[in-house]
Amino acid sequence: MSTFRNSTILALGVALALAAAGASATNGYYTHGAGTKSKGQAGAGSANPEELMILATNPAGLTAMPETIDAGLGIFSPMRDYRTSASQANGNCMPPGGPPNCAFTIGPNDISSENEFFPIPFVAMNWNLSDVDFLGAAFYARGGMNTKWVGGTASFDPDTIPGGAVTLPGTFGGNTAGVDLMQGFLNLSYARKLSDQFSVGASAIFAMQRFEARGVSTFAPYTKTYVESYFTTGQPTMPQNLSANGHDMSYGYGATLGLMWQPVDAFSLAAAYTTKMTMSDFGSYSDLFAGGGGFDMPSTWTIGVAFRPVEDITLMFDVQDISYSDVDAVSNPIQNLFSCPLFNPQGSFENCLGGNRGPGFGWDDMTVYKFGASWQYSDEWTWRAGYSFTDQPIGSDQMSFNILAPGVIEDHFTVGFTKTMTGGNELNLSFMYAPTSEVDGPNNFDPSQTVHLEMKQFELEVSYSWKR
Numbered sequence: 001m002s003t004f005r006n007s008t009i010l011a012l013g014v015a016l017a018l019a020a021a022g023a024s025a026t027n028g029y030y031t032h033g034a035g036t037k038s039k040g041q042a043g044a045g046s047a048n049p050e051e052l053m054i055l056a057t058n059p060a061g062l063t064a065m066p067e068t069i070d071a072g073l074g075i076f077s078p079m080r081d082y083r084t085s086a087s088q089a090n091g092n093c094m095p096p097g098g099p100p101n102c103a104f105t106i107g108p109n110d111i112s113s114e115n116e117f118f119p120i121p122f123v124a125m126n127w128n129l130s131d132v133d134f135l136g137a138a139f140y141a142r143g144g145m146n147t148k149w150v151g152g153t154a155s156f157d158p159d160t161i162p163g164g165a166v167t168l169p170g171t172f173g174g175n176t177a178g179v180d181l182m183q184g185f186l187n188l189s190y191a192r193k194l195s196d197q198f199s200v201g202a203s204a205i206f207a208m209q210r211f212e213a214r215g216v217s218t219f220a221p222y223t224k225t226y227v228e229s230y231f232t233t234g235q236p237t238m239p240q241n242l243s244a245n246g247h248d249m250s251y252g253y254g255a256t257l258g259l260m261w262q263p264v265d266a267f268s269l270a271a272a273y274t275t276k277m278t279m280s281d282f283g284s285y286s287d288l289f290a291g292g293g294g295f296d297m298p299s300t301w302t303i304g305v306a307f308r309p310v311e312d313i314t315l316m317f318d319v320q321d322i323s324y325s326d327v328d329a330v331s332n333p334i335q336n337l338f339s340c341p342l343f344n345p346q347g348s349f350e351n352c353l354g355g356n357r358g359p360g361f362g363w364d365d366m367t368v369y370k371f372g373a374s375w376q377y378s379d380e381w382t383w384r385a386g387y388s389f390t391d392q393p394i395g396s397d398q399m400s401f402n403i404l405a406p407g408v409i410e411d412h413f414t415v416g417f418t419k420t421m422t423g424g425n426e427l428n429l430s431f432m433y434a435p436t437s438e439v440d441g442p443n444n445f446d447p448s449q450t451v452h453l454e455m456k457q458f459e460l461e462v463s464y465s466w467k468r
Contacts, residue, residue: 026407026409026412026432026434026457027320027322027366027368027388027390027409028322028324028363028366028392028393028407029145029181029405029407030142030300030322031043031120031142032368032370032388032412032414032432032434033045033370033414033430034053034054034056034057034140034142035051035052035053035054035056035070035072035122035463036051036053036072036074036416036428036429036430036461036462036463037050037051037374037384037416037418037428037430038051038053038054038057038372039074039414039416039430039432039459039461040372040384040385040386040414040415040416040417040428040429040430040431041316041370041372041373041374041384041385041386041414041416042370042371042372042386042387042388042412042413042414042432043318043320043368043370043372043386043388043412044304044316044317044318044370044371044372044386044388045304045306045316045318045372046058046061046270046272046302046303046304046318047260047268047269047270047304047305047306047316047318048268048304048306048314048316048374049061049062049064049065049260050064050374051065051070051428051463051465052065052068052069052070052124052125052126052136052138052465053070053122053124053138053140055124055126055136055138055187055189055201055203056138056140056142056185056187056203056256057258057272057302058201058256058258058259058260058270058271058272058302058304059136059189059190059191059201059202059203059256059257059258059272060191060199060200060201060258060259060260060270060272061191061199061201061258061260061270062126062134062135062136062189062191062201063132063134063191063192063193063199063201063260064199064260065126065134065136066128066467066468067126067127067128067467067468068124068125068126068465068466068467068468069123069124069125069465069466069468070122070123070124070125070463070464070465070466071121071122071123071124071463071464072121072122072123072428072461072462072463072464073119073120073121073122073461073462073463074119074120074121074430074459074460074461074462075117075118075119075120075459075460075461076117076118076119076120076457076458076459077116077117077118077457077458077459078113078116078118078455078456078457079112079113079116079455079456079457080112080113080147080406080453080454080455081110081111081112081113081453081454081455082109082110082111082149082171082403082406082451082452082453082454083107083108083109083110083111083451083452084105084106084107084108084109084110084443084449084450084451084452085108085449085450086108086449087103087105087108087155087446087448087449088448088449089103089105089446089448089449103156103445103446103448103449104154104155104156104443104445104446105154105155105156105443105445105446105449106152106154106171106172106400106403106443106445106446106449106451107152107153107154107171108449109151109152109153109171111149111150111151111152111171113147113148113149113178114148114150115146115147115148118146120141120142120459120461121140121141122138122139122140122141122463123138123139123140124136124137124138124139124140125137125138131193132192132193132194133190133191133192133193134190134191134192134193134201135188135189135190135191136187136188136189136190136191137186137187137188137189138185138186138187138189139184139185139186139187140184140185140187141182141183141184141185142183142185145179145180145181145405145407146178146179146180146181147177147178147179147403147404147405147406148176148177148178148214149170149171149176149177149178149215149403150176151169151170151176152169152170152171153167153168153169153170153173154167154168154170154171154172154173154218155167155168155173156168156173168218170215171215171403172215172216172218172219173218174214174215174216174217174218174243174244175214175215176214176215177214177215177216177403177404178213178214178215178404179211179212179213179214179404179405180210180211180212180247181209181210181211182209182210182211183207183208183209183297184207184208184209185205185206185207185208186205186206186207187203187204187205187256188203188204188205188206189201189202189203189204189256190202190203197261197262197263198259198260198261198262199259199260199261200257200258200259200260201256201257201258201259201260202255202256202257202258203255203256203258204253204255205253205254205255205256205274205277206251206252206253207251207252207253207254207277207279207297208249208250208251209249209250209251209252209279209282209295210247210248210249210250211247211248211250211282211285211295212245212246212247212248213242213243213244213245213285213288213404214243214244215243215244216242216243216288216404217242217243217244219242219243219288219353220238220239220242220287221236221342222337222340222342222352222353223239223242223287223288223352223353223354224287224340224349224350224352224353224354224355224358225237225238225239225240225241225287225354226238226239226352227340227341227342227349227352228349228352231341231349239287239354240287241283241284241285241286241287241288241293241354242285242287242288242353242354243288245284245285246284248282248283248284248285250279250280250281250282250295251279251280252277252278252279252280252296252297253277253278254274254275254276254277254278254297255274255275256272256273256274256275257272257273258270258271258272258273259271259272265308266307266308266309267305267306267307267308268305268306269303269304269305269306270302270303270304270305271301271302271303271304272301272302273299273300273301273302274299274300274301275299276296276297276298276299276323276326276327277296277297277298278296279294279295279296279297281293281294281295282294282295286354287353287354288353288354289328289329289354289358289360290328290329290332290354290355290356290357290358290359290360291328291329291355291356291358292354292356293354294327294328294329295327295329295330296326296327297326297327298322298323298324298325298326298327298330299323299326300320300321300322300323301320301321302318302319302320302321303318303319304316304317304318304319305317305318312375312376312377313373313374313375313376314373314374315372315373316370316371316372316373316374316386317369317370317371317372318369318370318372319367319368319369319370320367320368320370321365321366321367321368322365322366322367322368323365324363324364324365324366324393325364325365327360328356328357328358328360329360329361330360330361330363331360331361331362331363331364332357332358332359332360332361332362333359333360333362333397333398334359334360334361334362334398334400334401334444335359335362335397335444336351336357336358336359336360337351337352337353337358337359338351339351339357340352340353340355359401360401361394361398361401361402361404361405362394362395362397362398362401362402363393363394363398363407364391364393364394364395365393366390366391366392366393367390367391368388368389368390369388369389369390370386370387370388371386371387371388372384372385372386372414373385373386379420380419380420381417381418381419381420382417382418382420383415383416383417384414384415384416384417384418384430385414385415385416386412386413386414386415387411387412387413387414388411388412388414389410389411389412390410391410392407392408392409392410392437392439393407394406394407394408394439394453395441396439396440396441396442397441397442397444398441398444399439399440399441399442399443399444399451399453400443400444400445400451401444402439402453403451403453406439406453406454406455407455408437408438408439408453408454408455409434409437409455409456409457410437411434411435411437412432412433412434413432413433413434413435414430414431414432414433415430415431416428416429416430416431417429423467424467425464425465425466425467426464426465427462427463427464428461428462428463428464428465429460429461429462429463430459430460430461431458431459431460431461432457432458432459432460433457433458434455434456434457434458435456436454436455436456437454437455437456438452438453438454439452439453439454440452440453
């Protein structure tokens with residue numbers, strides 16, 4: 001392949017990756033796999049490297065790859081809904097220990113999120129420097145979430161206002177509500193074959209994020225900026241970095257270490273660890289996220305095995321752990337807010353929105369179990385299938401803020417194929433279906449009201465591999 005064609009493919013892939021709309025909220029907000037072949041196997045395959053995107057999971061797998069350029073595009077479709085029941089608060093204030101003052105009621109609403117189709121691209125290339133030294137690079141979009149709740153109402157119903165509730169437009173009373181999180185990555189990897197059976201690898205990862213929040217301006221009195229100024233001067237300062245500030249950018253870095261061991265042809269084992277990605281703050285949303293706009297990316301680890309009972313069939317099993325507890329903005333429970341002095345005079349300003357212990361989405365860590373199989377039917381066709389399962393990260397006591405980010409998917413069913421062309425190039429396709437998953441729990445600001453979240457998903461990804 002000519003240098004011109006190589007450069008054109010890489011430039012196109014970089015442009016697609018940087019322009020991608022983040023939306024891939026599958027395992028929390030992580031994709032179910034990296035690369036089209038892996039996605040056809042429900043994300044399994046870290047111990048059976050067959051594509052360059054293995055470097056996003058386990059860079060040691062580069063030692064098994066011929067020199068190739070891979071480029072692909074997925075069309076991801078998440079379908080999100082929420083509904084809320086009628087309030088039974090009847091204007092009565094909540095008891096001590098819960099949301100004080102009086103009920104903040106969402107709806108009752110029954111809304112489906114707009115924005116249901118998103119492109120998720122990638123491009124990767126590798127260089128085999130010698131029989132034992134290997135380099136790889138990839139640009140890709142991964143993770144993210146995007147919601148847009150149009151319509152609905154919210155109401156505040158204090159006993160002290162004659163005439164009853166004040167009703168405002170939008171899910172949280174700030175008009176159309178939602179968030180938009182996009183994430184892009186540049187991964188530079190090196191792998192070395194220490195023996196015919198054992199390889200190690202490492203990646204330097206450079207990341208960018210773009211974020212916007214809308215429709216949450218009604219939470220201004222819950223922010224550290226507002227509460228601290230009111231308690232110290234008697235005059236509240238309205239927060240400027242809470243809602244509808246357009247897209248803000250964040251940049252950071254991390255690393256992956258991996259190993260692969262294949263003692264015999266019929267069995268291989270892989271393990272990899274990705275550090276927490278240290279990211280710059282979202283300054284335009286410093287009144288929303290804990291720590292003044294902090295939004296790092298969680299660490300992960302993956303262990304995988306592959307077994308070949310016969311020459312043409314490979315069975316794979318991977319376990320992946322995602323440590324959302326690394327990120328305060330994601331893992332801090334909403335209950336932290338009720339220790340803000342606005343609610344509890346003995347509390348701390350750091351428990352208000354934007355404080356160091358400010359509330360987040362309350363997500364738990366996730367462990368994902370992935371089963372995959374591939375069947376090389378002929379020299380031209382390889383067929384793939386997979387299934388993965390997990391426990392979604394949102395507790396039933398964390399419902400209110402998670403309307404913004406209802407990452408509740410638990411099961412993924414996948415199929416895919418590879419068509420080998422003349423000359424060794426490959427066309428790959430994968431399809432994922434995640435059936436409806438649901439969570440119910442009380443509105444944290446009106447516990448007499450039930451919030452119901454649900455989501456289902458589809459993804460179709462196509463990629464092409466050029467052998468060099």
